[in-house]
Every structure is written in C-alpha cells, then in structure tokens.
Amino acid sequence: MRRWLPGFVALSAIWGASFALIKVAVEAGVPPLWVALWRCALGAVTLWAILVLRHERVPRDRALWGHSAVVAVLLNTVPFTLFSFGETRVSSVLAGVMNATTPLFTLLFTVLTVA
Structure with a gap:
C-alpha cells in the first residue's frame, strides 16, 4: 500500500466531516457567523x-501579520461564513461537492481571463 494513502483518507474524512458538522450546528440553531468564528478559532x-x-x-514581522490578516x-472568514449560511438552505453533501469544484472554476476563470 502507498505511504500517502492513510494520510489522504484521514484528511478526506476530516474535510468531509466539517461540512456535516456545519449542518449539525446550523440545524441546532447556531448562527452562521458563530459557526465560522468557531471554525476559524479551532483552526488557529x-x-x-x-x-x-x-x-x-511565531513570526515577528508586522507586514507578514498584516498580509495574513x-x-x-x-480566504477563511468570508467563505466559512458563506458556507455556514448556505447550509441553512442546502444539504451538507451539496455544499461539499460545490466546494470541491472550486479548483475547476478557478481553472475556468483563469483560462477566460488570461486567454
């Protein structure tokens, strides 16, 4: 078996579970902004x-911290808030699939704007 496969499976499970947990949270009445806040806080x-x-x-460069903010x-706060809000309207499966299409749409956008 390939050495990367267990890590890939674990990462896939964690990534997919996050969409299911967002759905659980918003169905339990947690506001989308709070879901995004806790997701970012746990990541930090x-x-x-x-x-x-x-x-x-920890890096000490002020410019680096400004760029990171x-x-x-x-790339974190806005999309996580929008995903949480979106999952009040659609299933977690659809949200995960739409998120998975991001690289494809990025490629399409790049081809259309550069070509």
Missing part, C-alpha cells in the same frame, strides 16, 4: 499547537 488553536509541538517561533478575512 490547531496551528498554535503545531508551532508549540515543533518548537518553532487580509488573507484570513478573504
């Missing part, structure tokens, strides 16, 4: 734990 705690376990230092808003 995980990254801090990895830094601690690897004995690495912009990226966090555009």
Whole structure:
C-alpha cells in the first residue's frame, strides 16, 4: 500500500466531516457567523499547537501579520461564513461537492481571463 494513502483518507474524512458538522450546528440553531468564528478559532488553536509541538517561533514581522490578516478575512472568514449560511438552505453533501469544484472554476476563470 502507498505511504500517502492513510494520510489522504484521514484528511478526506476530516474535510468531509466539517461540512456535516456545519449542518449539525446550523440545524441546532447556531448562527452562521458563530459557526465560522468557531471554525476559524479551532483552526488557529490547531496551528498554535503545531508551532508549540515543533518548537518553532511565531513570526515577528508586522507586514507578514498584516498580509495574513487580509488573507484570513478573504480566504477563511468570508467563505466559512458563506458556507455556514448556505447550509441553512442546502444539504451538507451539496455544499461539499460545490466546494470541491472550486479548483475547476478557478481553472475556468483563469483560462477566460488570461486567454
């Protein structure tokens, strides 16, 4: 068996479970903004734990933190909020499938804008 397969399966299970858990949360009455907040917070705690376990230092560059804040808003906060809001209207399976099409739409957008 290939060495990458167990990690790939685990990552797939974690990624897919996140959409099911978003659905569980919004059906339980948790507002979409709170779902996004907790998802981002848990991700941040995980990254801090990895830094601690690897004995690495937190970057000190202000510009890096500024750029990271912009990226966090555009690529984490906004999409996670929209996914949470979207799952109040559609199934978690459809949300996961639509998210999986992101690379394909990115390719299409790039071809249309560059060509």
